[in-house]
Amino acid sequence: MNKEESAGPPPSTTKPWNDPAVRSIFFQAVLLVTVVTFGMYIFGNTAANLEKQGIATGFGFLDTTAGFGIITHLIEYNESSSYGRAFFVGLINTLLMAFTGIVAATIIGVVIGISRLSKNWLVSRLAMVYVETFRNIPLLLQIFFWYAAILRPLPSPKNSINPIDGLFLNNRGLYLPSSIPEDGFTLVIIALVIAIVGVVIMTKWAHKRQDATGQQFHTFYASLGLIIGLPFLAMVVTGFPLSWEMPVLKGFNFVGGTSITPEFIALWVSLSIYTASFIAEIVRAGIQAVDHGQSEAAHALGVKSAPTLRLVILPQALRVIIPPLASQYLNLTKNSSLATAIAYPDLVSVFTGTVLNQTGQAVEIISITMAVYLSISLGISMFMNWYNAKMALVER
């Protein structure tokens, strides 16, 4: 199949059907014709079927009134909103689930992954049991388990579990006090922003000083103090401009405060636990991939084990960890579509479920949904390529 070789001297004895270049063009033409014919066949069938069943085509339906409610909506939405609006509500719910799930899964996964490498036999075994249990049970089953076996049988709102004042857990969800900012709260936010900027500047200064003099600065404690202390000071100055609205039982349900639906909790918990078991394995493999010589050299230089992990092992392990980690994040985002099984209103549940049932415009709706997920995954893989290029070992 090499074109350079075939372009030999002019008196070639090769028959045209034996010439790799000709063959290559022939095969590609066959493939193209097949694909195009197949595509046109499907397109024709679909158009005929749609016309026969009287289903409208095009994206006009996005402006039509949806006429159904969605429990969880972060943007303004009611029954008279359009299908397009419902699409965005679903998309935002998907992204919310993905974001909160990624944060929780990363924290659990890193802790378990490091525990698996612990020298403590019991701890490493426990971590292994965690990983082997949760990654070998289908996610959908775990979602059902949390939803139907744990959260649904909780007591009714009247008999809510009330571990701390203002926090209620019952079969309608989790109820928390919500904070209401009053006058002067902007000052607190300004203080927080100043603190963050201060931390950034301080970190740069500490690095410069260490490079120049070798003296270290307790950046971590100083930043912690800045980020907590400065807003707290602002709170004291403005006289605590924050009031709490407690959830109160009225009739059959709670009113006020913030509520989190059991669907959200079930999906969030199971997604985090499931993905964490994969992340734990990635973290373990990444740390194990760092050559023993590295930690031995650090110990030989007199570096203690905590700084060895932080300054020597982790930066090298991250190079191995990040690519599969990103693909796990992507998996989590795609798996959040299982929401439709317990009716958490994510993109698939709202758009491919309810909207599809109401309008019947399968082709448009499924294409839009697939396009959304495709662009998320292409975005992440573009980020990965950029990251790999940036982090690749620079060798001589």
Add this chain to the structure above:
Amino acid sequence: MTTDTQYAPGSYPDLPPPPSTVGVVGWLRANLFTNTTNTLLTVLALYILYVILPPVFSWVFFNANFIGDTRESCDGGGACWVFINSRLSQFIYGFYPEAERWRVDSTFYLLIALMIPMFMNSFRHKAWLGAFILFIYPVIGFYLLAGGVFGLVEVETTQWGGLSLTLIISIVGIVGSFPIGLLLALGRRSKMPAVSTFCTGFIELWRGVPLITVLFMSSVMFPLFLPEGVNFDKLIRALVGVTLFTSAYMAETVRGGLQAIPKGQYEGAEALGLSYWKSMSFIILPQALKHVIPGIVGNCIGLFKDTTLVLIIGLFDFLGIVQAATTDPKWLGFAVEGYVFCAFVYWVFCFSMSQYSQSIERKLHTGHKR
């Protein structure tokens, strides 16, 4: 003390190691109580075990009820395994008619019987047997299950269900996706731009979307693609969706193996005058596939777990049938038992597959380990 005893050079007796470094005590000191942090961790871990294990054990074994027919026999306060017991045949066969269930059994026994020689080193006709399993067996299996020929009663696919349906979907998915994945992987690495673009696009499309949208597509959009009057049943549409989805993942795994083969192998094959397909099937693929067996098994585990999603489009696979059973008014309130049993079965399958893949990995691993 006998320190004064004089020993001739070379005749000094071997002393036993200090008692604190050997045996149970030594092991405990080295692994659990090395230092303060470690001791604290051990205590914490023991506390977690103390909180979790006793209630779980008493629920699963000591307070559980195993014998009986109705929910009245469950009075121990623990798990009610009677529920599982009375529904077990439904969990395995779904709504398959009871009189015909031997057909499901024989389908699977036949497969097992055919697979045994494949794992025996002394068996010589593996290629023929493999071809038989790949091409002839599915036809036999389909007609055994679906019936309608040779006097077998026809059983509609809507009546298929339970663990047997889960296994059918997984096996068809794995067997179907492997050749497609292989071709896609070769295509993606092809030097012909049209072929590689097509394969890359196909792979990235399926890998980029969740399986659930693929299943929705197979149940809602496939019927629109077909000409008027032609219609496949729901199970076959789901199988097509699952197979295409898995083949994209299979392709990426195989491509990883192809990339690991040094260029010299390709050039060597070319230098011998082998055609593309001959060099692939005799030189490149045998080496490449050996490298990626763990990855392929990983894909199989993923597929096995993902088959649960078919319940969303209304097929009653193992999880689907367990879920349906937990909403049965006669057995309300035993959802935990149902899900735990279901999880245990899935776990056994997936865990044994992953152990198998790890044993292969160890066999192939010839590098240095510390």
